[in-house]
Amino acid sequence: MRIRTMRGKLGGVGLLALSLAGAASWAQAEDDPALAAKGKQFFMLCQSCHAIDDSSGMRIGPHLKGVYGRPVAALDDFSYSAALREQDFAWDGEKLDAWLKRPYDLVPGSSMSFAGVASEDMRKALIAYLKTL
Amino acid sequence: MVTRRNLIKGAAAVPLLSTLGAPLLKAAERSSVIVVGGGLSGLYSALLLADAGLDVTVLEASQRIGGRVYTRDGVETRPEFGASQIGRTYARVINLCSRLDLKLIPEHRNLMPMSSYLEQNWVRSDQWADSPLNRMVGDERKMQPALVGSQLLSKFNPLQNLDDWLNPKFADYDVSILELMQRNNVSPAAIRLAGIGNDLYGSSALGLMQEKTRGLFDARFGNQEVEEIDRPYGFANRKLEGESLARINNIEGGCSRMPEAMAAALGDSVQTGKMVRAIDMSGDRAEVRCVDGSRYTADFVISALPFSVLRNVSIYPLLQGPQADAVHKIGYAGTTRAFGFIEEPYWEQDGFEPSFFTDGTIHMLWALEKRPDEDKHRFMVVFTEPAASRIDQFPKDQALALMESEIARIRPSTKGKLRFLDMYGWSNNTFIRGCRHMFKPGQINAFAREMIVPHERLHFAGEHTRRSDFGMESALESGERAAFEIIGRA
Numbered sequence: 360m361r362i363r364t365m366r367g368k369l370g371g372v373g374l375l376a377l378s379l380a381g382a383a384s385w386a387q388a389e390d391d392p393a394l395a396a397k398g399k400q401f402f403m404l405c406q407s408c409h410a411i412d413d414s415s416g417m418r419i420g421p422h423l424k425g426v427y428g429r430p431v432a433a434l435d436d437f438s439y440s441a442a443l444r445e446q447d448f449a450w451d452g453e454k455l456d457a458w459l460k461r462p463y464d465l466v467p468g469s470s471m472s473f474a475g476v477a478s479e480d481m482r483k484a485l486i487a488y489l490k491t492l
Numbered sequence: 493m494v495t496r497r498n499l500i501k502g503a504a505a506v507p508l509l510s511t512l513g514a515p516l517l518k519a520a521e522r523s524s525v526i527v528v529g530g531g532l533s534g535l536y537s538a539l540l541l542a543d544a545g546l547d548v549t550v551l552e553a554s555q556r557i558g559g560r561v562y563t564r565d566g567v568e569t570r571p572e573f574g575a576s577q578i579g580r581t582y583a584r585v586i587n588l589c590s591r592l593d594l595k596l597i598p599e600h601r602n603l604m605p606m607s608s609y610l611e612q613n614w615v616r617s618d619q620w621a622d623s624p625l626n627r628m629v630g631d632e633r634k635m636q637p638a639l640v641g642s643q644l645l646s647k648f649n650p651l652q653n654l655d656d657w658l659n660p661k662f663a664d665y666d667v668s669i670l671e672l673m674q675r676n677n678v679s680p681a682a683i684r685l686a687g688i689g690n691d692l693y694g695s696s697a698l699g700l701m702q703e704k705t706r707g708l709f710d711a712r713f714g715n716q717e718v719e720e721i722d723r724p725y726g727f728a729n730r731k732l733e734g735e736s737l738a739r740i741n742n743i744e745g746g747c748s749r750m751p752e753a754m755a756a757a758l759g760d761s762v763q764t765g766k767m768v769r770a771i772d773m774s775g776d777r778a779e780v781r782c783v784d785g786s787r788y789t790a791d792f793v794i795s796a797l798p799f800s801v802l803r804n805v806s807i808y809p810l811l812q813g814p815q816a817d818a819v820h821k822i823g824y825a826g827t828t829r830a831f832g833f834i835e836e837p838y839w840e841q842d843g844f845e846p847s848f849f850t851d852g853t854i855h856m857l858w859a860l861e862k863r864p865d866e867d868k869h870r871f872m873v874v875f876t877e878p879a880a881s882r883i884d885q886f887p888k889d890q891a892l893a894l895m896e897s898e899i900a901r902i903r904p905s906t907k908g909k910l911r912f913l914d915m916y917g918w919s920n921n922t923f924i925r926g927c928r929h930m931f932k933p934g935q936i937n938a939f940a941r942e943m944i945v946p947h948e949r950l951h952f953a954g955e956h957t958r959r960s961d962f963g964m965e966s967a968l969e970s971g972e973r974a975a976f977e978i979i980g981r982a
């Protein structure tokens with residue numbers, strides 16, 4: 360739970376430290392088109408809830424266009440949980456990895472009803488794909 | 493054999509159902525998958541796998557696809573024998589409906605207020621709290637008889653996240669409803685009432701709490717607070733301004749339109765009348781054998797069968813350990829319902845409320861508010877366990893006659909005013925054998941975590957293999973997981 364304790368006032372410094380820690384591996388993984396293509400397949404797990412363009416349609420989650428680098432809970436027309444709105448970070452590889460592993464652990468009380476992706480490789484592929492959106 | 497793929501793409505495609513030992517041509521580099529069971533979970537996994545470019549065949553034992561989704565089209569009110577209610581957080585169901593061009597409409601099935609007939613006495617809901625028939629103690633007395641079991645389970649439910657029920661931290665709740673209640677000093681009178689519509693001995697409290705937690709999630713989603721329950725059994729359905737969906741929705745034209753549209757999208761790859769009897773993975777592909785002698789091979793197989801009937805299928809190599817226990821021992825519970833019209837409002841004669849709950853033969857009669865387009869109220873007689881298993885022991889016409897005469901006996905004002913249309917008992921569906929899985933006490937600890945692990949080339953879907961959802965959404969959740977597992981391997 361180190362991420363949680365770093366939130367809030369400490370946020371800026373803590374986040375920087377975190378993203379540096381994971382920087383080397385993420386920089387490589389994320390821009391690999393073959394990996395992104397795999398991630399697109401794995402997006403099967405997300406497509407019911409998330410549109411990839413900015414029209415959410417009947418989906419119950421926020422659209423994910425440009426989500427990589429987007430500040431958390433940033434869409435005006437989506438009713439985020441209070442728990443997610445309270446957060447103060449932007450979605451980078453590290454945060455997305457923790458989120459996709461188990462959303463409840465990164466943000467307890469979030470309304471994303473998703474059990475998580477256990478495989479690190481699959482999460483990497485998904486994140487590579489999210490980066491292309 | 494004609495498959496959807498070679499229909500669409502012509503002769504160049506490789507037949508999916510290549511016989512044993514046939515050389516694998518170009519397209520066969522892709523995995524082909526056999527889905528056993530054409531309920532929602534099976535159809536959804538097939539659809540997702542077809543989306544991903546894999547060849548899929550769905551084998552369904554019955555002549556009707558859809559399983560526990562069953563709109564009885566031939567009957568006047570087109571009753572839903574199975575599932576119909578779609579919550580506003582059913583992400584997959586909602587998105588699937590939009591993909592299949594099915595329209596969601598707010599449900600009209602509001603229950604009218606409910607009196608009780610207990611120990612041969614009538615009591616109105618507004619007189620229950622002070623009635624001498626109410627032998628519960630303290631705060632318990634405020635609970636309506638029909639809701640005692642459900643409300644106590646909610647009260648003692650410690651789960652927060654949707655998958656907490658699988659967390660060993662809560663292992664201690666995997667006990668019978670009876671044990672949970674006794675542990676919490678619930679009065680004997682309250683336990684007795686809870687036992688009318690619940691299997692006190694045979695259901696794991698933790699399993700039911702999983703559903704409570706999911707229900708609470710639905711009620712709170714999008715920062716809306718849970719509404720006050722203003723009548724026994726359920727909420728007044730409503731649609732908030734600015735929201736696209738009501739709390740509870742139905743599919744226009746009937747719930748069966750959904751599996752039908754899924755099957756139509758899958759085309760020839762869905763085959764009915766194909767009861768699978770064996771799944772043999774001892775060779776280098778899986779072979780699936782049906783009772784009619786037909787055989788199919790594939791790289792992977794998804795069982796989308798309830799474990800109540802998967803246990804009749806021979807699986808090689810044999811299942812082992814907790815998984816074998818799960819398939820062969822997990823509990824199932826029945827639900828039986830009868831449907832009809834109320835010809836005249838009998839409650840105006842006897843002063844009790846239109847709906848009722850009883851500790852007798854009938855269990856519950858739900859009188860439903862009139863629909864805007866109808867001049868009569870509808871009713872449903874609803875049996876859960878153990879009353880469902882009792883009524884299911886009779887053939888249909890006897891069961892209907894028994895209901896009618898028993899309702900008239902305890903409530904004479906109904907005489908000649910209930911017109912029964914049809915009934916359906918899910919334990920009597922021999923392809924399914926129940927309304928739903930129901931973990932027995934201790935079974936979550938014993939095998940809930942292990943039961944979904946793929947066995948050789950066999951993956952498991954079906955509502956009983958849910959991780960965090962319930963109802964139809966759990967069937968889709970499980971189909972999605974199984975499809976995803978296979979895509980990860982292929």
Ligand SMILES: Cc1cc2nc3c(=O)[nH]c(=O)nc-3n(C[C@H](O)[C@H](O)[C@H](O)COP(=O)(O)OP(=O)(O)OC[C@H]3O[C@@H](n4cnc5c(N)ncnc54)[C@H](O)[C@@H]3O)c2cc1C
Nearest residue numbers: 529531532533553559560575576577768923954955963964
């Ligand atoms: C009375 C009732 C009311 C319900 N109400 C709701 C509701 O309002 N909202 C909601 O969300 N959910 C509701 N549900 C739950 C919902 O219907 C189920 O969760 C869901 O339909 C289960 O789908 P499934 O694919 O897991 O199983 P099933 O639909 O049972 O599919 C299994 C399929 O396998 C087939 N089969 C069996 N044996 C073989 C074999 N050997 N070979 C080949 N095929 C075989 C069966 O014929 C069946 O079609 C209700 C259920 C019932 C019974």
